[in-house]
Amino acid sequence: MPEPLKLVRISNFLLRKICEEANRRYPYETGGILMGYYEPNGEGTVTEIIGPGPRAKHRRSSFEPDYDFQEKEVAAVYGKSMSQYTYIGDWHTHPNGTGTLSKADRTTMQGISRCPKARCTTPIMLLLVGNPRMWLPQLWELSEDDSHRGIELRVSEPGNSQTQDPIARVE
Numbered sequence: 001m002p003e004p005l006k007l008v009r010i011s012n013f014l015l016r017k018i019c020e021e022a023n024r025r026y027p028y029e030t031g032g033i034l035m036g037y038y039e040p041n042g043e044g045t046v047t048e049i050i051g052p053g054p055r056a057k058h059r060r061s062s063f064e065p066d067y068d069f070q071e072k073e074v075a076a077v078y079g080k081s082m083s084q085y086t087y088i089g090d091w092h093t094h095p096n097g098t099g100t101l102s103k104a105d106r107t108t109m110q111g112i113s114r115c116p117k118a119r120c121t122t123p124i125m126l127l128l129v130g131n132p133r134m135w136l137p138q139l140w141e142l143s144e145d146d147s148h149r150g151i152e153l154r155v156s157e158p159g160n161s162q163t164q165d166p167i168a169r170v171e
Contacts, residue, residue, distance in 0.1 A: 004149075007044070008151060009044070010154075011156050028059055029060070029061065029092060030051075032090070033074060034046045036086070037084060050077070061097075091127075097129055099127055106148060
């Protein structure tokens with residue numbers, strides 16, 4: 001990614017799938033992975049989401065994903081897209097919480113940025129804050145200098161999405 005992100009796009013379909021998973025696990029946290037691509041102009045697109053996996057552990061103020069499930073799903077998306085869609089970050093919920101990154105969230109993002117296997121030095125994190133009546137998305141980026149900044153999330157309606165076949169793997 002040549003410059004800091006200006007915005008990230010996600011289809012209404014994918015955001016709705018994230019909200020459905022949030023509702024299903026409420027009042028516990030849940031989360032997953034964002035797959036997509038970056039453009040040279042500093043814009044990103046989420047093309048696919050991966051859920052927490054069947055062996056994930058959900059708690060009121062944290063969750064632990066099913067790493068084996070997620071690793072296999074990331075590889076499947078990457079292969080199916082012919083290496084175009086890559087890991088760009090994570091998403092998770094803050095039920096009845098705030099839209100700011102917790103210390104654990106910041107530590108996770110820094111760990112991701114330093115993990116050679118992730119191949120993502122500036123990951124993004126999408127937080128879904130609220131409850132089943134209303135979930136508010138907040139998007140954060142980790143910069144090369146380990147600072148965190150909020151970035152614009154643009155939700156596209158069907159027909160306006162840059163993806164023709166979004167996939168939501170939420171288990």
